[in-house]
Amino acid sequence: MITGASSPxxxxxxxxxxxxxxxxxxxAVDNASFNIAxxxxxxxxxxxxxxxxxxxxxxxxxxxxxxxxLPKGSITFNGRDLVRLSDKELTExxxxxIAMIFQDPMSALNPTMRIGDQIGESLRRHQNLSxxxxxxxxxxxxxxxxxxxxxxxxxxxxxxxxxGMRQRVLIALALACRPKxxxxxxxTTALDVTVQQQILRLILDLRQQTNLAVLLVTHDLGVxxxxxxxxxxxxxxxxVETGTTRQIFxxxxxxxxxxLLNALPSSAGRKDTLAPIEGEPPSLAAPPxxxxxxxxxPLAVDACKQAEHVLRAVEPGHESACIRVxxxxx
Amino acid sequence: MLIEPLLEIRDVSKTFPQPRTLLEVLARQPKxxxxxxxxxxxxxxxxETLGIVGESGCGxxxxxxxxxxxxxxxxxEILWRRQPLSxxxxxxxxxxxxxxxxxxxxxxxxxxxxxxxxxxxxFVHAPSMxxxxxxxxxxSLLQMVGLSPGLKNRLPHAFSGGQRQRISIARALALEPEVxxxxxxxSALDVSVQAQIxxxxxxxxxxxxxxxxxxxxxxxxxxxxxxxxxxxxxxxxVETAATETLFGNPxxxxxxxxxxxxxxxxxxxRSLQVGVQGELPDPLSPxxxxxxxxxxPFVMDKCEKPIPEFFDSxxxxxxxxxxxxxxxxxxPA
Amino acid sequence: xxxxVARERWIKFSRNLNLQLGLFMLGLxxxxxxxxxxxxxxxxLAVDFDSALIPPGADHWFGxxxxxxxxxxxxxxxxxxxxxxxxxxxxVPFVIGSTIGLVSxxxxxxxxxxxxxxxxxxxxxxxxxxxxxxxGALGPSVGNMYLAFSxxxxxxxxxxxxGEVLLAKRQEYVQAxxxxxxxxxxxxxRHVLPNVITPAIxxxxxxxxxxxxxxxxxxxxxxxxxxxTPEWGVMIAEGRNFILDGWWVSLFPGLxxxxxxxxxxxxxxxxxxxxxxxx
Numbered sequence: 014m015i016t017g018a019s020s021p022x023x024x025x026x027x028x029x030x031x032x033x034x035x036x037x038x039x040x041a042v043d044n045a046s047f048n049i050a051x052x053x054x055x056x057x058x059x060x061x062x063x064x065x066x067x068x069x070x071x072x073x074x075x076x077x078x079x080x081x082x083l084p085k086g087s088i089t090f091n092g093r094d095l096v097r098l099s100d101k102e103l104t105e106x107x108x109x110x111i112a113m114i115f116q117d118p119m120s121a122l123n124p125t126m127r128i129g130d131q132i133g134e135s136l137r138r139h140q141n142l143s144x145x146x147x148x149x150x151x152x153x154x155x156x157x158x159x160x161x162x163x164x165x166x167x168x169x170x171x172x173x174x175x176x177g178m179r180q181r182v183l184i185a186l187a188l189a190c191r192p193k194x195x196x197x198x199x200x201t202t203a204l205d206v207t208v209q210q211q212i213l214r215l216i217l218d219l220r221q222q223t224n225l226a227v228l229l230v231t232h233d234l235g236v237x238x239x240x241x242x243x244x245x246x247x248x249x250x251x252x253v254e255t256g257t258t259r260q261i262f263x264x265x266x267x268x269x270x271x272x273l274l275n276a277l278p279s280s281a282g283r284k285d286t287l288a289p290i291e292g293e294p295p296s297l298a299a300p301p302x303x304x305x306x307x308x309x310x311p312l313a314v315d316a317c318k319q320a321e322h323v324l325r326a327v328e329p330g331h332e333s334a335c336i337r338v339x340x341x342x343x
Numbered sequence: 344m345l346i347e348p349l350l351e352i353r354d355v356s357k358t359f360p361q362p363r364t365l366l367e368v369l370a371r372q373p374k375x376x377x378x379x380x381x382x383x384x385x386x387x388x389x390x391e392t393l394g395i396v397g398e399s400g401c402g403x404x405x406x407x408x409x410x411x412x413x414x415x416x417x418x419x420e421i422l423w424r425r426q427p428l429s430x431x432x433x434x435x436x437x438x439x440x441x442x443x444x445x446x447x448x449x450x451x452x453x454x455x456x457x458x459x460x461x462x463x464x465x466f467v468h469a470p471s472m473x474x475x476x477x478x479x480x481x482x483s484l485l486q487m488v489g490l491s492p493g494l495k496n497r498l499p500h501a502f503s504g505g506q507r508q509r510i511s512i513a514r515a516l517a518l519e520p521e522v523x524x525x526x527x528x529x530s531a532l533d534v535s536v537q538a539q540i541x542x543x544x545x546x547x548x549x550x551x552x553x554x555x556x557x558x559x560x561x562x563x564x565x566x567x568x569x570x571x572x573x574x575x576x577x578x579x580x581v582e583t584a585a586t587e588t589l590f591g592n593p594x595x596x597x598x599x600x601x602x603x604x605x606x607x608x609x610x611x612x613r614s615l616q617v618g619v620q621g622e623l624p625d626p627l628s629p630x631x632x633x634x635x636x637x638x639x640p641f642v643m644d645k646c647e648k649p650i651p652e653f654f655d656s657x658x659x660x661x662x663x664x665x666x667x668x669x670x671x672x673x674x675p676a
Numbered sequence: 677x678x679x680x681v682a683r684e685r686w687i688k689f690s691r692n693l694n695l696q697l698g699l700f701m702l703g704l705x706x707x708x709x710x711x712x713x714x715x716x717x718x719x720x721l722a723v724d725f726d727s728a729l730i731p732p733g734a735d736h737w738f739g740x741x742x743x744x745x746x747x748x749x750x751x752x753x754x755x756x757x758x759x760x761x762x763x764x765x766x767x768v769p770f771v772i773g774s775t776i777g778l779v780s781x782x783x784x785x786x787x788x789x790x791x792x793x794x795x796x797x798x799x800x801x802x803x804x805x806x807x808x809x810x811x812g813a814l815g816p817s818v819g820n821m822y823l824a825f826s827x828x829x830x831x832x833x834x835x836x837x838x839g840e841v842l843l844a845k846r847q848e849y850v851q852a853x854x855x856x857x858x859x860x861x862x863x864x865x866r867h868v869l870p871n872v873i874t875p876a877i878x879x880x881x882x883x884x885x886x887x888x889x890x891x892x893x894x895x896x897x898x899x900x901x902x903x904x905t906p907e908w909g910v911m912i913a914e915g916r917n918f919i920l921d922g923w924w925v926s927l928f929p930g931l932x933x934x935x936x937x938x939x940x941x942x943x944x945x946x947x948x949x950x951x952x953x954x955x
Contacts, residue, residue, distance in 0.1 A: 060533035175622045205398035205560065206604040207619050213606070214615055232533065235563075235606030239615050258610040276538040277608055278567035286545065287567065289538030293503045411855045437857025450848035453953035454870045456681060463866070464856055496679050500953065514852070 021048035022193055022226050023072075027086035030064070030071045034082070039297045041067035043250045044086075044322060051193065052224040054217070056241035056258070058231060062294055064250040065230045069196045073107045074100070091193065109139045112187035116199035118179035122171040129167030132186050139190045154185040158215060177208035184215065191223065198230045213240055234277060238262055246270045249295050249305040251322055256331035266333035266341060269306045304334065312337050347424070348386040349521060349554055350410070354419035355383045357405055361627065375627050379405040380416070381578040387522065392548060392555040394569030394586070396562055396601070400623055401575040403558045407524045410556065411442040438468065441515035445527035447507035451499040457485070457510055458495040464517040484513040488543060505536035509543065516547065524556045529564060541568055562605050566590050571659075574598045577626060577634035579650070584660040594662040597635045633664065641666060688950055695946025701939040709755040718746035720753040720906050729922045739924040741914065751928050754906035758891060761818070761901070765825035765887045770880050772826070773833025774873060780834065781841030782864050792838070795831045803828060807890065808899060816899045825890070829883065833876050840872035847871075874951040881944030885937045892933055908933055
């Protein structure tokens with residue numbers, strides 16, 4: 014097992030998430046296990062279709078319209094198995110103990126409601142605050158996420174806010190009930206770099222102040238390197254490598270992680286050609302047998318086509334699913 | 344470097360009038376305009392890749408669209424080998440400047456097969472070609488961008504994002520243009536596929552000798568592919584230089600902020616210090632002086648009145664900042 | 677060797693139950709209208725007072741009306757009349773309206789504003805009142821009915837298509853076509869039209885049903901097709917005086933209307949699925 018902190022806040026074990034039914038069913042997440050300690054920033058990286066979003070959404074059963082069956086495996090949060098909770102019980106945890114922010118800060122806010130009312134609604138529901146107290150707390154929250162002139166901003170509608178300000182409001186909304194875990198699904202992908210920097214800084218500062226654990230889902234390896242304590246790399250619905258951020262970037266123990274790092278324009282000099290990964294990510298409807306990366310892997314051998322998916326320790330706290338990890342030379 | 348420029352953009356400006364609500368018209372509020380481009384000057388040499396970077400709303404896409412003929416600039420002029428681009432017929436212009444778009448999912452007509460798309464371009468522009476010649480050319484175009492001609496009778500939905508971007512490139516190159524305007528061509532793609540497309544553009548530029556105007560917000564990608572880079576902010580170019588000069592010795596505070604904001608993919612270099620506060624000012628009413636003055640950490644009173652002129656700091660390095668003009672300004676080594 | 681596109685279409689069709697059923701019912705309808713009258717010996721116009729109001733039986737499957745005319749022969753003949761009317765009253769406005777919507781949306785500017793204000797004005801009139809007043813003013817005849825429908829119905833198509841064009845214009849493939857130097861007519865015909873026409877085709881199917889109801893209503897009110905020409909609405913009107921003794925006189929044309937309604941509704945739903953591009 015991954016050696017995180019002694020008692021993890023969240024422990025995900027053999028998680029499987031399926032979308033659709035019958036012949037069209039797709040396994041978006043297959044046998045994913047990881048845990049997050051209190052106050053830890055845990056990164057889930059992968060390209061589109063790798064299952065990173067499905068993983069984090071399945072934790073609180075938010076699928077954005079697609080129909081998924083109940084996840085298999087166990088999701089232990091603060092001593093309770095979220096998989097066994099009814100929808101109603103989960104609703105109480107969602108927002109109060111686990112909060113989520115999204116990629117598109119516009120569509121996550123109700124366009125017809127004032128910002129103050131949206132924050133207040135959440136506070137009144139989960140914390141039974143009077144409307145006056147809720148307003149005071151909303152004011153405090155907006156100030157703590159760096160919204161300027163919050164007294165005036167409380168009465169504004171979402172369209173009065175810029176993209177970065179909306180993401181700040183969403184963070185304020187997410188933190189309204191002092192959650193223990195914040196799930197951030199590509200929180201800065203829609204933002205400009207200078208604003209991305211501000212938002213990431215804000216998330217890290219809040220973590221420092223409140224011991225908030227963060228599950229950060231992103232495709233941007235730069236963001237991971239700058240923010241995460243530990244990382245899980247996903248490919249085609251499976252976690253292929255986990256470790257501390259330093260281990261992953263310094264001693265990648267899976268050919269996919271390694272190829273991903275090499276494909277970054279910043280790792281090649283100006284005159285070199287980039288090192289892309291040949292081919293395309295596989296379709297989850299018909300994934301390759303064995304190790305799902307084998308059709309694109311430069312190190313693949315016949316055994317890879319049958320290899321069972323098991324994470325093996327490479328060093329303390331660092332696991333890889335590659336059967337040829339010994340030959341990677343790390 | 345006395346090569347005659349292929350394209351010269353001189354003081355180009357473009358505004359978009361904003362629709363007013365009935366209430367605003369009745370209240371006699373003045374018409375508002377979005378100043379997308381405010382006096383942009385640039386030039387492009389044959390065979391070079393010119394990167395244009397900036398955050399959303401800086402006008403980089405509008406500039407690309409002006410070059411491709413999708414927008415008509417209001418002020419200034421664009422010269423094609425000293426001839427005003429506005430004097431060139433649409434069909435002729437399209438044979439010189441082509442464009443690759445950002446979204447691989449909307450840039451291909453969903454009801455036409457790949458073969459039909461490429462065939463149409465050839466049919467319109469080279470009516471003397473026989474259908475067999477067009478078929479051969481279609482196949483060789485697909486091979487050139489790394490796609491099997493055997494796939495050409497499929498509709499776009501059968502292709503992945505990266506493959507679609509290859510098809511877009513093949514379609515743009517069917518006319519053998521001299522300039523390719525690539526507007527965020529890889530920003531919708533995954534990292535592993537992104538690298539494929541960048542390599543493809545690089546090799547095509549070398550092989551065909553075309554010039555590329557590469558518009559992107561991702562500075563790492565721009566740094567990799569461009570010979571020269573222009574940084575835009577609020578409709579203006581704030582700094583241009585050769586790529587390594589710009590990234591090694593950025594002079595404009597905005598360029599510096601932009602560069603320091605790139606998350607470095609290295610956990611040992613944690614540099615998440617916030618360089619600039621705030622966000623882009625309202626482009627409907629840009630500040631009267633330097634566009635960056637509302638966020639600049641070095642702002643002075645002088646920044647707030649006239650728009651600063653370009654300062655030539657030598658070696659084709661131009662900076663639009665008054666601090667660059669003053670002798671006290673120290674240039675980092 | 678079948679092309680991959682053709683194969684995809686076939687797969688799409690084979691999974692589209694609505695379209696299959698709709699086409700089957702349409703086939704049956706065409707058979708009933710064109711082949712049936714030849715097979716049955718009865719003349720839809722032949723009056724025979726001796727065999728008035730015979731209930732449905734072996735000789736007259738749908739019975740006879742008060743003038744002794746065979747109801748089945750009349751329902752079939754009326755089908756031909758009604759389908760002709762529908763073709764003219766739906767297809768002509770479809771072509772006119774779609775073209776206007778396409779050009780108006782693509783060109784934009786003043787042309788678009790003027791055309792759409794005209795559409796708004798026509799849209800503001802209640803449909804039946806407008807049709808009835810046109811027919812009422814010019815006199816009841818098939819030609820005037822065509823005119824009345826054509827003047828009113830095209831605006832729906834123009835609106836639908838224009839809205840779709842405004843969306844399609846923002847798509848990058850339309851901009852790519854402009855950068856490629858294609859003529860505006862080519863861009864409209866090859867790149868915009870195929871991507872905007874589906875909702876109009878689907879609406880056309882729904883409009884067939886509405887128009888059948890409209891035509892039969894006008895017939896019922898005596899403002900459309902004039903007797904003795906068989907027409908479903910006219911037939912229902914004729915039968916209502918002896919609805920208790922000769923229920924079959926009104927029932928069968930009524931069922932024919934319902935049948936046509938179901939057929940075209942199925943076709944509309946089926947075509948909506950079939951014509952929508954994947955991905």
